[in-house]
Amino acid sequence: MTLRSHDSARPVPPAARNVPALLLALRRAGFTGSVTVSSAPGGTIHLEQGLVTAIETPGAPTAETLLLKSRRVGEADWAAAETAAAAARAGDAPGPWGGGLGAALVAQGSIGATELETVCAAAVFDGAFALVLSPPGSWQVAEAAAPAGIALRPGIEPQRLFEETAQRVALLTRLWGPPGELARTRIRPAAQAESRALRIPDRYREILIAATGRRTARDIGFALGRGLFAVLLDLARMDARHLLHREPARPATGVPGVAPRTPPSGPPPAGTGPLPRRTPGVRGPGGQSGPGGPARPGGPAAVSDEPPNGHRAERTETTENTEKSAP
Amino acid sequence: MRALEASLSDVLGSPGVVGAALVDAVTGLGYRSAGEHRLLGTGAELAELTNLIGDRLHEAGAEGELESLVVTSTRHHQVVRVVPRQGDPLLLATVLDRERTNLALALRQTADRAGDLLA
Amino acid sequence: MSSQTSPAALVDELKSLRDRVMGISESVISTADGLLVAADTAAVHPESAAALSAAMLGLGRRTAAEFGLGGLRDVVTRCNGGYVVVLSIGEQALLMILGDEGLDIAGLHRESPASVRRLGGLLGMAPAAL
Numbered sequence: 001m002t003l004r005s006h007d008s009a010r011p012v013p014p015a016a017r018n019v020p021a022l023l024l025a026l027r028r029a030g031f032t033g034s035v036t037v038s039s040a041p042g043g044t045i046h047l048e049q050g051l052v053t054a055i056e057t058p059g060a061p062t063a064e065t066l067l068l069k070s071r072r073v074g075e076a077d078w079a080a081a082e083t084a085a086a087a088a089r090a091g092d093a094p095g096p097w098g099g100g101l102g103a104a105l106v107a108q109g110s111i112g113a114t115e116l117e118t119v120c121a122a123a124v125f126d127g128a129f130a131l132v133l134s135p136p137g138s139w140q141v142a143e144a145a146a147p148a149g150i151a152l153r154p155g156i157e158p159q160r161l162f163e164e165t166a167q168r169v170a171l172l173t174r175l176w177g178p179p180g181e182l183a184r185t186r187i188r189p190a191a192q193a194e195s196r197a198l199r200i201p202d203r204y205r206e207i208l209i210a211a212t213g214r215r216t217a218r219d220i221g222f223a224l225g226r227g228l229f230a231v232l233l234d235l236a237r238m239d240a241r242h243l244l245h246r247e248p249a250r251p252a253t254g255v256p257g258v259a260p261r262t263p264p265s266g267p268p269p270a271g272t273g274p275l276p277r278r279t280p281g282v283r284g285p286g287g288q289s290g291p292g293g294p295a296r297p298g299g300p301a302a303v304s305d306e307p308p309n310g311h312r313a314e315r316t317e318t319t320e321n322t323e324k325s326a327p
Numbered sequence: 328m329r330a331l332e333a334s335l336s337d338v339l340g341s342p343g344v345v346g347a348a349l350v351d352a353v354t355g356l357g358y359r360s361a362g363e364h365r366l367l368g369t370g371a372e373l374a375e376l377t378n379l380i381g382d383r384l385h386e387a388g389a390e391g392e393l394e395s396l397v398v399t400s401t402r403h404h405q406v407v408r409v410v411p412r413q414g415d416p417l418l419l420a421t422v423l424d425r426e427r428t429n430l431a432l433a434l435r436q437t438a439d440r441a442g443d444l445l446a
Numbered sequence: 447m448s449s450q451t452s453p454a455a456l457v458d459e460l461k462s463l464r465d466r467v468m469g470i471s472e473s474v475i476s477t478a479d480g481l482l483v484a485a486d487t488a489a490v491h492p493e494s495a496a497a498l499s500a501a502m503l504g505l506g507r508r509t510a511a512e513f514g515l516g517g518l519r520d521v522v523t524r525c526n527g528g529y530v531v532v533l534s535i536g537e538q539a540l541l542m543i544l545g546d547e548g549l550d551i552a553g554l555h556r557e558s559p560a561s562v563r564r565l566g567g568l569l570g571m572a573p574a575a576l
Contacts, residue, residue: 041550058550070414113330
């Protein structure tokens with residue numbers, strides 16, 4: 001159904017104060033298309049008959065990421081399904097799945113229909129949850145936009161999404177703290193969690209391995225192919241068992257930590273400056289690779305002090321206070 | 328969610344099953360419920376309970392992962408079966424009429440139904 | 447070591463960008479000919495990343511010139527498992543960003559100009575050159 005204003009032939013999205021109000025209005029109108037929200041991060045909400053069939057946002061893994069990163073479906077199988085779906089699209093009307101990709105996955109035996117529906121539904125709720133953690137932003141409505149890669153049909157009622165999302169925010173706040181802050185906090189295992197003798201579920205162990213200290217809960221979700229809210233809940237449970245260390249948030253940006261520059265007393269000599277330079281024709285004893293010989297640096301290359309993943313166990317604890325896992 | 332609906336109808340069709348729900352074991356998201364599922368409580372409650380018991384069992388030294396929980400009242404058994412999968416597990420929760428089924432049989436049947444879900 | 451550049455300040459800016467844009471996992475600053483200047487990395491080998499990013503940007507520039515498309519803005523490589531984005535910092539340096547599948551590309555376009563300006567400033571480049 002197209003929404004039209006009285007005076008023009010162009011369809012007009014309903015006036016709304018915010019995205020939830022917009023989605024309810026679009027549900028009443030039985031709208032098919034997409035709502036793209038601009039925020040940090042934003043996302044795209046796909047609608048069919050006003051029901052939410054998929055959500056894409058940097059804040060949460062899509063169904064595709066959930067399936068591939070958890071290794072539930074292999075990359076080769078996924079590629080085969082995409083090929084089959086593209087071929088089918090050229091022919092018949094779309095089946096019960098967006099673009100036929102879901103049907104192709106089920107038809108080729110990569111996953112059962114029931115299981116796939118649960119993963120797609122979980123991804124929609126997770127995307128909605130991630131979006132409410134973003135600051136409010138502007139939106140654009142596009143009618144009959146291209147369907148998402150893999151979509152749930154029929155989609156989810158917006159009202160149900162709002163209710164579940166509100167419950168999730170309340171639950172996390174009660175268990176751990178403000179979810180927006182938590183989703184952006186970088187996590188690593190507490191010292192006592194590194195013991196192999198620790199008796200914890202496999203799921204927690206996987207999170208501990210993935211928690212490099214650089215990764216937030218959202219990053220861990222993408223790395224493991226698990227939902228943002230699922231990871232946050234598990235982290236809350238793990239925190240209650242003192243398994244985690246939360247990296248303190250970095251100080252507010254905008255002030256680069258650089259000393260004021262003193263102007264040079266004459267024209268700078270050729271060949272010096274802040275950037276490393278190559279010296280043509282000279283080879284160092286180490287046989288540095290690359291044309292033109294080794295660098296004659298203007299300054300040592302600066303590398304962040306976090307060790308690669310593999311050496312995490314060897315690193316000594318450098319923070320002075322072990323952060324208590326207070327909720 | 329048509330396949331999901333069909334799967335849960337099958338579960339409801341098993342002898343003695345008067346209510347059923349399929350829920351995410353980690354988040355408690357209710358995917359589908361049917362029949363007299365109110366006795367089971369909310370999905371979030373089922374997930375929280377399952378995680379709590381599973382965690383405590385681990386701490387106490389139990390091997391492996393939690394498989395199922397049974398709560399028995401005067402007229403019903405509530406059976407919560409963990410459905411493991413490659414990814415976050417599911418919970419298949421059923422309410423059984425004690426007059427129409429016995430627990431051993433019911434546990435066997437829910438195990439079969441749980442397997443069918445992922446097929 | 448020139449008193450004009452603090453390496454820690456460069457890494458600080460890289461970390462700040464990682465905080466502001468969701469999905470960035472690692473980043474590297476290199477010279478236009480592939481020498482490492484600074485890195486906020488964990489899993490990748492910074493020197494290799496520096497060399498590769500210069501090659502990618504160089505190829506991008508030659509391609510843009512070949513087709514008369516004007517100045518190169520960035521090179522985005524999209525993979526099943528994530529993104530590689532290479533941006534120039536003036537003529538003499540460049541910034542490589544590695545991100546996962548959920549990299550906030552819109553966010554990167556919004557935040558990177560300010561980072562490029564600050565990094566260029568830290569590297570002694572005049573604002574007009576950036």
